[in-house]
Amino acid sequence: MLSETSTATVRATLPAVGAAIGDIADLFYRKMFAAHPELLRDLFNRGNQASGAQRRALAGSIAAFATQLVEHPDTRPDVMLNRIAHKHASLGVTAPQYEIVHTHLFAAIAEVLGDAVTPEVAAAWDEVYWLMAGALISIEERLYAQQGVVAGDVWREWEVVARIEETSDVATFQLRPADGVPAPAFRPGQYVSVQVELPDGAHQIRQYSLSSAPGSRLRSITVKRVHQAGAPDGEVSNHLYAEIGAGDRLRVSAPYGDLALGSADIPLLLASAGIGCTPMLSMLEHLAAIDHRAPVTVVHGDRSPATHAMRTDHALLTEKLPAATAHFWYEDPEPGHPADRTGLVDLSEVVVAPGTHAYLCGPLPFMRSVRTQLLAKGVPAADIHYEVFGPDMWLAQD
Incomplete structure (x- = not known):
């Protein structure tokens, strides 16, 4: 819950911050990637950065969280937080990375809003950030524990057992753990992240739903090729489609995702x-x-x-x-x-x-x-x- 003092400050400044949040997010990413180019190369989706989708999503999530704190102080937007946390867990995000985000996000806020960022305003929005970050870190720690992995250590090598051409643009890859250890359990509807090394040395990650049932002997992902070969948003699907077949290996995360069936026998x-x-x-x-x-x-x-x-x-x-x-x-x-x-x-x-x-x-x-x-x-x-x-x-x- 946001403190009483910060609630008043955030309520008063939310319109100004909301109006500038797109510019803040854009500057934040430029600052962070200039200081940590490895994050863009090996963690963040270069396609979403190129299109601006990640910037808009960040702006929307911060604005939604701050609004929730001010308008509904006794509740927490758990649907939003869980969805973000599952995605972060599938990428192997760790608590120290939230410090990096904080540093460059607040530098961007100060630069965009200028003198409007008084010490009181900075303290209030700092509280908003750490309430959101703390909630995400807590959920992500629980998700890592459920999979029995150390925070961030979600990756294993999997072998492609078979490749099935579904359509002219879609292929299914049947996988099994390369180390012979049983595959982790998952719930129907969940996804895994797949990390590939591209020709420029970047290790890009994309998420793919598991298209097989939990009881299947093999795990399957089904990939649609994005028709923009060479463009950032199609670089992983085109790599998988053009380069990967039976006998190859992929780095695959533990399964995550909150779109999962419950156990009740309901319509x-x-x-x-x-x-x-x-x-x-x-x-x-x-x-x-x-x-x-x-x-x-x-x-x-x-x-x-x-x-x-x-x-x-x-x-x-x-x-x-x-x-x-x-x-x-x-x-x-x-x-x-x-x-x-x-x-x-x-x-x-x-x-x-x-x-x-x-x-x-x-x-x-x-x-x-x-x-x-x-x-x-x-x-x-x-x-x-x-x-x-x-x-x-x-x-x-x-």
């Missing part, structure tokens, strides 16, 4: 678009293995049947569940595809059972649309869960 809706189907495949395989009996509504949107990765598996796994239905929308469908399943996902005629918990994964516009439609159907916001790969531009909505 579910699994909505995905594009490569967002991968965590849903893991969930469906798991639900079939445990003989889930409650209704399951499977929703997927794609450009065409040819681009729908693992389309056959998506349908067959749905058919294994006694009370499941699949609804696939295609913008460019095959002849004979139902007209009411052509175009973008439209849930107006889809029955959503009372008590449904929904899980969403796909591009942000798709998830916004589906979430809006589910809210209109009476699904509580707390029962709609989502996964974002890349900086989460949606944090303030939770």
